[in-house]
Amino acid sequence: MLRAKFTAEDRAILLRRHLDEGIPLTRLAAESGIPIRTIRNWLSKYRSGGKVTSLERQPRSDRGKRGIPQELMAAVEGLALRRPAPTAAFIHRRITDIASARGIPAPSYSTVRALVAGIDPGLRTLAQKGNTAYRDTFELVYRRNASRPNEQWQADHTLLDIEILDPKGRGARPWLTIMLDDYSRAVAGYTVFLGAPSAEQTALALHQAVRRKENRSWPVMGLPDLLYSDHGADFTSARLDRVCLDTHIQLIHSQIGVPQGRGKIERFYGTVTTELLPHLPGYIPHGTRGRPISPPELTLQQLDTILETFILTEYNQRPHSSTSESPVQRWAASAFIPRMPAHPEDLDLLLLTVATGRKVQRDGIQFASTRYVSPVLAAYVGEQVTVRYDPRDIGEIRVYFNEAFLCRAIAPELAAEAISLEQLRGARTDRRRDLKQQLRDRRSLADALPRDTRYVPPEPNTTPAPSEETPAAEPLRRHGLRVYEAD
Structure with missing residues (x-):
């Protein structure tokens, strides 16, 4: 030994x-x-x-001390903290020249490299990468932790790494908006859409999160005490401010350019990106410059159905690594009574999409080429009303008269199942396309038919050739008198 x-x-x-x-x-x-x-x-x-x-062995009395002058050590660190960072060989050559000019011993290359490596990493990051990189790497982050369900929700958007088919059949990347309960990590509501995020999409996700779900395996509902979001234009809109004011929700925004406080919802997005999207056609892996590895096949409605299934059957049901409980069990374990809106119609008034005014006809209300009826409308025939609706389910609409809730009108053809506005428009487009194709086919068949000559007069016949039965006419004799008619 x-x-x-x-x-x-x-x-x-x-x-x-x-x-x-x-x-x-x-x-x-x-x-x-x-x-x-x-x-x-x-x-x-x-x-x-x-x-x-x-x-025990005693440490050396000169431990941590270097044999080079302090001024050379400061010069080494000053050179190393320049932007862009120079190499250790360059710093050693510069220090050797400085030491030679001052008549002092020059440090070795290994000493210079050790001095460069011993610089505080935070100081190095601040000097070479700037304030933002230093803040994101070294500054302490205050992490909000809720103590009970619905105490705090997080809201955010993300552009999904997948291409789907838009209504015109072209590839497009959808956005996903999520309402996440901070305490249980359960998804309270979501919306997936095409186009830039807007206050309307945020309102639809919040509306779904607050209301009671028809699916019993999704019990998360109620109004949160606090809604935490970023500084996006949709989250700082006057519409969302009014919603939070009327429903007694405290709206808090994260610091501009500082996303660390929303790590829990970012982790959910990471779960969707790594566990769900790679199994779908049109997935866009990192490093492919936005190009999917397979052509897009899904429509927006199909992706919406897949996301709901993933949230309800997988994410909300399996134990979370931070809480060791499934989000749904943790949300419902405290057996608390969620705070619901005093008047659900008021929440619809604040959150649902506003349509143009409609006139009540004798057979109901015509909206989106669909007829909606309700017994209450019998007393308002001929009156102008306002229609509000959920684009994901237009089986019913909310009718308002003079800004007061009047009734819910249903479409008899659509009430049996949930049909979105995009589905309805798509069905109308498909039907119109089929009819146009039939029209082209019929016209091509008609164009290929023989010409109709029923009432066309016969073409004039040429003089028939002489035959044995019809003697040929004798040629006229020409006289010698010259006239103008004969010329």
Whole structure:
């Protein structure tokens, strides 16, 4: 055993064999491979100190000190903190020239490299990458933690790494808006859409999060005490401010350019990106410059259905690594009563999409080429009303008269199932396309028919050739008188 590997306890055991068992020091030195002079030195320290700690190796008095002048050390660090960062070889050459000019010994390359490596990483990042990189890497982050369900929700958007088919059949990347309960990590509501994020899409996601879901496996509902979002234009809109004011929700925005406080919802987006999207056609992996590895096949409605299935059957049901509980179980475990709107119609008035005014006809209200009826409308025939609707389900609409909720009108053809406005428009477009194709086919068949000659007069016939039965007419004799008619 080498001497450097002997700890204070090992040295004490070795000396105890001499003191307690009477083994000579020469024999101990031969067995351990340690010079007898060193063992005698340990024995002297142990007898004077009487403790095992007296056998510990003492640090060098010049530990941490370098033999180069302080001014050269400062020069090395100053050169290393420039932008862009120079190499250690360049710094060594510069320091060698400076030391030579001042008549002092120049440090070695290894010393310069050790000085550069020993610079505070935070100082290096601040000097070479700027304030933002330093803040995102080294500054402490205050992480909000809710103590109960619905105490705090997080809201955010993300552009999904997938291409789907837009209504015109072209590839487009959809956006996803999420309302996440901070305490349980359960998804309270969401909306997926094409186009830039807007206050309307945020309102639709919040409307779904607050209301009672028809699916019993999705119990998350109610009004949150606090809604935490970023500084996007849709989250700072007057519409959302009014919603939060009327429903007694405290709206808090994260610092501009500082996303760390929304790490929980960003983690959910990471789960969707790594566990769901790679299994779908049109997925866009990182490093492909926005190009999908396979052609897009899904429509927006199909992606919406897949997302809902993933949230309800997988994400909300499996244990979360931070809480060791499934989000749904953690949300419902406290058996609390969620705070609901006093008048659900008021929430519809604040959050649902506003349509243009409609006139109540005798057969109901015509909206989006669909007829909506309600017994209440019988007393308002001929009146102008306002229609509000959920684009994801136009089986019913909300009708308002003079800004007061009047009734819910249903479409008898659509009420049996949830049909979105995009589905309805798509069905109308498909039907129109089919009819146009039939029209082209019929016209092509008609164009290929023979010409109609029923009432076309016969073409004039040429003079028939002479036959045996019809004698040929004798040629006229020409007289010798010249007239103008004959010329």
